[in-house]
Amino acid sequence: MTATSADILIRMDNVEKYYGSFHALKNVNLTVQRGEKIVLCGPSGSGKSTLIRCINHLEPIKSGRIVVDGTELSDGQKSIDIVRREVGMVFQQFNLFPHMTVLENCMLAPMRVRGVKREEAEATARRFLERVRIGNQADKYPAQLSGGQQQRVAIARALCMEPIAMLFDEPTSALDPEMVKEVLDTMVGLARDGMTMICVTHEMGFARQVADRVIFMADGEIIEENTPEAFFQAPRHERARAFLGEILHH
């Protein structure tokens, strides 16, 4: 089946990104279809975070084109605002507002950015907090929660904006091992519900379970794109083999 342009939600064409003179993304081309789940992996410093941060313009690019649901990202604030409103992002550090309760954290952006009324924002927040199985923590402050719970709040907060896609940047790497599973289970649930997702993660069990495609990066380039089955069983590139050998050892 060939993808029509209507099926393509995120598109990166010939993207080049520099930090000063350092060439961080080299001719990156990527299309993500609606409902597709992508796991982005690769050695430290290969450009994975940079790639997903470019998608909502947390990082500006030097050249190339990024189009999200028909909106072409330019330096103009208007297109940046549209894309940030539509694409949810979850970081390694949960970035919750410490002085606001869990509920308030989840209500803020829908009210401020989407102009949703308070009662509706609260109902939506409670619904998504239930969905990530944390509804009973709504009135606590972030510091009163475990890392895994805080990360689930961060996911619920992103979902409250009813995003068309979710970007995850190593969402479990700051967590204690016993909390990783609860966050991955939440992400698996989202994937099953059909969310379009790009996940930077080293959780290869998760990749096997939900990814439609695994993308392997090294030195700022996409080196291999494959189904998880093919990628794990028979990676085509030596660098991918070396990477898998290393992480599957741990």
Ligand SMILES: Nc1ncnc2c1ncn2[C@@H]1O[C@H](COP(=O)(O)OP(=O)(O)OP(=O)(O)O)[C@@H](O)[C@H]1O
């Ligand atoms: N703000 C910045 N200024 C300068 N260099 C940066 C900046 N952010 C990232 N880099 C460099 O760009 C390269 C890619 O970084 P990036 O964080 O995208 O890699 P990554 O694959 O996500 O790595 P990790 O798995 O360690 O998080 C690295 O060499 C990094 O040092």
